[in-house]
Amino acid sequence: MRSPATATSNPAPLAVRGLKLFPVALILVSCASAPPARPATRPGALAPLPSPKDRLAAGIVTVRVTGQEWNWKTPWAKQGPWTRTMTGLVVPGPRILVASAGLGNHLLIEVQRDGREQRTPARLALVDHEAPLGLIEVGEPAFWQGLAPLPLAERVPTSGPATIHRWPRSGQMDSASGAVRLVRAGRHGLSRLSLLTVDVTTTMEGGGDSEVVVAGDEVIGLATGKSGDQIAVMASPVLRQFLADAAGESYHGFARAGIGWQDLTNPDLRAALGLTSAEGGIRLTRVLPHGSGADVLRPGDVILEIGGYPLDPTGQFEHPLYGRMSFPLLFTDGREPGEALPMKVLRDGQRSTVAVTLKRMLAQDDRIPPYVFERGPDYAVVGGLVFQDLTGPYLSTWGDWSRRAPPRLLVAYDREGQEPSPERPRIILLTSVLPDPANLGYQDQRDLIVDKVNGRPVGSMDDLRQAFREPQGGFHVVELVPGQAMRRIVLDASEAQAAADRIRAAYGVPAGP
Amino acid sequence: MILAALGLAVAAAAAPDPPAPESVVLVQVYRSRYDWSLPWRQEAVEGSLGSGFLIEGGRVVTNAHVVSDAREVLVRRPDQANPYVATVEAVGNDCDLAVLSVSDPAFTRGLKPLPLGDVPRSGSRVQTYGFPLGGQDVSSTAGIVSRVESRGYVHSGIDAHLVVQTDAAINPGNSGGPVMQEGRVVGVAFQGYPGFDNMGFFIPVPVVRHFLADLQDGRYNGFPDSGLQTTPLLSPSYRRERGLPEGKSGVVVDLVAPGGTADGVVEPGDVIVAVEGVAVANDGTIRLGDARVTCEHLFDLKQVGEPVSITLWRGGRERTVSATSRRIARLESRRNRYGVAPRFVVYAGLVFMPLDTELLKTFGRGWPQTADRNLVWHHLFREAEKPETADREVVVLTRVLRHAANAQLTFNGPVVVERINGVTLRGLADVISAFASNQERFHRLEFEGTAGIEALDRDRAEAAHPQILRQYAIPRDRNL
Numbered sequence: 006m007r008s009p010a011t012a013t014s015n016p017a018p019l020a021v022r023g024l025k026l027f028p029v030a031l032i033l034v035s036c037a038s039a040p041p042a043r044p045a046t047r048p049g050a051l052a053p054l055p056s057p058k059d060r061l062a063a064g065i066v067t068v069r070v071t072g073q074e075w076n077w078k079t080p081w082a083k084q085g086p087w088t089r090t091m092t093g094l095v096v097p098g099p100r101i102l103v104a105s106a107g108l109g110n111h112l113l114i115e116v117q118r119d120g121r122e123q124r125t126p127a128r129l130a131l132v133d134h135e136a137p138l139g140l141i142e143v144g145e146p147a148f149w150q151g152l153a154p155l156p157l158a159e160r161v162p163t164s165g166p167a168t169i170h171r172w173p174r175s176g177q178m179d180s181a182s183g184a185v186r187l188v189r190a191g192r193h194g195l196s197r198l199s200l201l202t203v204d205v206t207t208t209m210e211g212g213g214d215s216e217v218v219v220a221g222d223e224v225i226g227l228a229t230g231k232s233g234d235q236i237a238v239m240a241s242p243v244l245r246q247f248l249a250d251a252a253g254e255s256y257h258g259f260a261r262a263g264i265g266w267q268d269l270t271n272p273d274l275r276a277a278l279g280l281t282s283a284e285g286g287i288r289l290t291r292v293l294p295h296g297s298g299a300d301v302l303r304p305g306d307v308i309l310e311i312g313g314y315p316l317d318p319t320g321q322f323e324h325p326l327y328g329r330m331s332f333p334l335l336f337t338d339g340r341e342p343g344e345a346l347p348m349k350v351l352r353d354g355q356r357s358t359v360a361v362t363l364k365r366m367l368a369q370d371d372r373i374p375p376y377v378f379e380r381g382p383d384y385a386v387v388g389g390l391v392f393q394d395l396t397g398p399y400l401s402t403w404g405d406w407s408r409r410a411p412p413r414l415l416v417a418y419d420r421e422g423q424e425p426s427p428e429r430p431r432i433i434l435l436t437s438v439l440p441d442p443a444n445l446g447y448q449d450q451r452d453l454i455v456d457k458v459n460g461r462p463v464g465s466m467d468d469l470r471q472a473f474r475e476p477q478g479g480f481h482v483v484e485l486v487p488g489q490a491m492r493r494i495v496l497d498a499s500e501a502q503a504a505a506d507r508i509r510a511a512y513g514v515p516a517g518p
Numbered sequence: 519m520i521l522a523a524l525g526l527a528v529a530a531a532a533a534p535d536p537p538a539p540e541s542v543v544l545v546q547v548y549r550s551r552y553d554w555s556l557p558w559r560q561e562a563v564e565g566s567l568g569s570g571f572l573i574e575g576g577r578v579v580t581n582a583h584v585v586s587d588a589r590e591v592l593v594r595r596p597d598q599a600n601p602y603v604a605t606v607e608a609v610g611n612d613c614d615l616a617v618l619s620v621s622d623p624a625f626t627r628g629l630k631p632l633p634l635g636d637v638p639r640s641g642s643r644v645q646t647y648g649f650p651l652g653g654q655d656v657s658s659t660a661g662i663v664s665r666v667e668s669r670g671y672v673h674s675g676i677d678a679h680l681v682v683q684t685d686a687a688i689n690p691g692n693s694g695g696p697v698m699q700e701g702r703v704v705g706v707a708f709q710g711y712p713g714f715d716n717m718g719f720f721i722p723v724p725v726v727r728h729f730l731a732d733l734q735d736g737r738y739n740g741f742p743d744s745g746l747q748t749t750p751l752l753s754p755s756y757r758r759e760r761g762l763p764e765g766k767s768g769v770v771v772d773l774v775a776p777g778g779t780a781d782g783v784v785e786p787g788d789v790i791v792a793v794e795g796v797a798v799a800n801d802g803t804i805r806l807g808d809a810r811v812t813c814e815h816l817f818d819l820k821q822v823g824e825p826v827s828i829t830l831w832r833g834g835r836e837r838t839v840s841a842t843s844r845r846i847a848r849l850e851s852r853r854n855r856y857g858v859a860p861r862f863v864v865y866a867g868l869v870f871m872p873l874d875t876e877l878l879k880t881f882g883r884g885w886p887q888t889a890d891r892n893l894v895w896h897h898l899f900r901e902a903e904k905p906e907t908a909d910r911e912v913v914v915l916t917r918v919l920r921h922a923a924n925a926q927l928t929f930n931g932p933v934v935v936e937r938i939n940g941v942t943l944r945g946l947a948d949v950i951s952a953f954a955s956n957q958e959r960f961h962r963l964e965f966e967g968t969a970g971i972e973a974l975d976r977d978r979a980e981a982a983h984p985q986i987l988r989q990y991a992i993p994r995d996r997n998l
């Protein structure tokens with residue numbers, strides 16, 4: 006595994022990382038039924054060499070994922086199920102690698118090969134929604150007969166032709182031609198990670214469902230999105246890194262910076278900060294407490310270098326293989342959480358080198374998780390008042406939510422969404438009211454941020470449940486953050502208790518929370 | 519649903535009632551509005567028409583929205599060809615009313631002022647008079663009073679007063695015309711819902727009288743603000759929790775805005791049982807004739823400075839307190855603004871403005887969702903969440919007029935400016951002093967939240983300042 010750091014002036018851990026990954030590359034080569042390097046030396050082959058098309062057919066399969074989303078507006082119910090078809094890449098193990106956000110909330114995974122309709126049940130062995138990448142296992146040995154991994158490129162081309170492959174229903178491999186436009190640092194699916202990405206232009210219809218992209222004889226990545234005639238491809242070095250990580254005892258994932266920053270293109274600002282004309286650097290405007298470097302970096306710091314790479318005033322560095330790249334890539338490219346990443350920092354006029362310990366940041370660590378998979382909404386119904394924590398999926402119920410959701414929730418998302426708070430790890434909403442005599446007068450209230458219940462601050466659903474166990478003088482008092490439609494809601498605690506079964510029956514809420 | 523102040527259309531002429539229609543006049547206005555996105559600029563002149571009517575003292579009553587931003591106002595009698603030049607004596611943007619005067623004595627000759635009547639009963643017949651689409655003669659339509667209620671006045675956007683709904687056609691051009699019953703004015707036609715033909719609204723006489731009485735000292739103070747945010751006590755549980763005895767009713771106080779009538783007298787958690795001795799129902803209404811309207815109406819009827827009595831349920835007993843009617847000046851920043859030039863400071867191409875509704879409207883109609891969320895929080899939520907900051911004027915860097923001296927500055931849309939050269943901004947005027955007092959080589963700006971900081975070379979900024987004003991055709995660098 007090559008990383009930008011292996012090139013020259015770089016710290017030991019990265020070289021070690023390169024070594025550690027090397028055996029994987031060997032495995033890949035040894036498993037592949039690819040033509041050996043010098044086929045001419047091969048003594049009198051009995052069978053004809055597999056054609057390039059056959060090799061592709063043996064390395065590419067179809068993955069059908071059936072899943073179901075919760076209905077976040079009525080959080081005890083689910084929506085109609087969906088089935089998505091995506092392309093899988095055979096990797097050593099043998100397993101199937103998929104780069105898609107479509108693995109979230111799956112109920113059933115089936116795999117198909119050779120473009121045939123026959124389906125074999127499979128299971129998800131590992132998923133990292135932050136990439137997003139998943140590894141699929143198939144227990145049926147017959148499925149693997151004749152399948153063989155394709156080689157994963159150690160580095161990706163920055164230009165030139167590429168082909169994009171998938172199995173359509175017809176049974177013949179669909180191979181579209183394309184051209185590499187550029188290599189960049191990019192995000193995939195719902196992820197906030199900066200990963201090595203290849204943009205490929207193509208005339209292929211559809212796409213972005215983990216199609217296999219090949220240049221030369223090697224896979225250069227999996228397509229994760231398409232816009233216009235361009236597909237975004239998660240580059241093979243990222244896939245190699247994921248596979249190596251997954252082969253280890255425990256999965257570490259990818260690190261994220263967790264910082265906000267401004268560029269320093271204004272020469273007056275650079276001079277005012279005491280930067281020399283030879284220096285670049287960006288200025289931190291925010292350091293998330295659960296991100297990499299939370300204990301080391303501070304807002305106002307100017308980051309001059311990361312891992313030995315000087316940053317220019319727009320946050321770009323010179324990648325030894327791919328040219329100018331945006332610096333968050335340095336947190337993922339060839340590095341994994343736990344590693345120390347040296348940074349040169351200007352703080353209060355002093356230049357110093359600090360070591361930032363890379364951290365993985367998960368969606369659920371945000372105060373408003375941008376996505377939620379594998380679990381439904383955490384909700385509670387008390388006297389017909391429905392409570393839930395504010396999440397990305399809940400906001401998504403407004404469709405084009407950033408233009409339609411209630412303004413106070415949008416303010417919460419922008420101002421408080423990423424910043425975790427130990428006292429209030431979540432934002433709790435009164436999402437709606439199930440009308441019943443027990444809640445007379447409150448039927449029209451919805452989407453209000455809760456401040457306290459029965460005098461106790463509420464920063465999680467657990468806080469909320471605990472607080473409802475202790476009514477005040479026979480009443481439940483819900484205090485809402487001021488400035489919304491209502492400030493307080495009062496329920497008779499025994500009436501609310503007595504109404505519970507009636508409300509469940511009337512609105513089809515299963516017993517439980 | 520969108521309420522629109524009326525501008526133009528057609529109404530069928532009906533047989534006129536006895537009152538003298540010649541006391542109804544056409545109001546012709548040439549206006550020039552201000553542009554909040556380029557605050558030193560006025561927009562091109564535009565003409566519009568409305569209606570008005572003569573009252574005692576030779577004055578003409580019309581809507582504020584008819585004459586807002588007027589540069590010339592002409593009134594024309596239906597029986598004469600030549601218009602008279604009128605002067606806007608007073609404008610009440612919070613009640614969409616205005617008073618005009620005409621210096622030429624010929625204008626009123628032979629005209630009888632229209633007498634003011636009362637609030638008409640629901641179901642009774644009314645007659646509207648005015649000049650829909652302009653025209654030479656007064657147009658009249660008949661209808662019945664559909665209901666009396668409290669409703670928002672779209673002209674200012676935040677005020678609510680008594681309105682009367684009628685099915686008499688009220689169309690653009692009718693604005694400012696009288697609505698009559700039995701020879702008396704019972705209201706001033708003013709707004710309707712586009713697409714709802716049989717639903718017009720007029721400003722009833724109590725609001726008109728309040729406006730006229732307010733003007734008697736020669737100055738318009740405006741309607742008082744109770745400053746109360748309340749929750750109806752429709753929940754029996756909530757009533758019990760407040761200890762309100764059976765048979766008593768009212769609304770519970772959620773918030774008392776600093777500076778309003780109730781400030782210092784009413785507390786959150788109090789139940790307002792009666793206002794001016796009139797019992798408040800659990801839904802917050804009081805009886806007014808045969809209608810029910812919000813109890814806010816009783817606060818609204820007072821002039822600034824007048825006492826109002828409030829009966830509260832607090833701590834298990836009833837008490838009646840007296841409050842002095844007050845107006846909350848800072849609410850101006852939440853209104854649609856008319857007839858005032860936007861406030862701004864331009865320094866070296868950086869445009870600073872106070873945060874107000876007009877500024878947010880430059881983001882488009884959906885600004886509560888589409889504008890910068892920090893701006894939205896300050897404007898809509900900060901006062902309630904942090905009442906101690908209620909009077910803070912937020913300063914916004916709204917744009918950067920590019921010039922070599924500032925071209926490298928990063929600007930990604932309007933941002934809240936927290937400090938300039940270390941000075942925490944408490945209002946727009948601080949921008950001037952913060953730049954002027956700086957002796958360092960660089961001016962430093964600090965923005966709120968994660969928007970970062972910026973710097974400008976002071977000497978170059980000073981030199982560029984007059985050039986930028988010239989290049990961008992800005993007549994003056996400030997309007998404080």
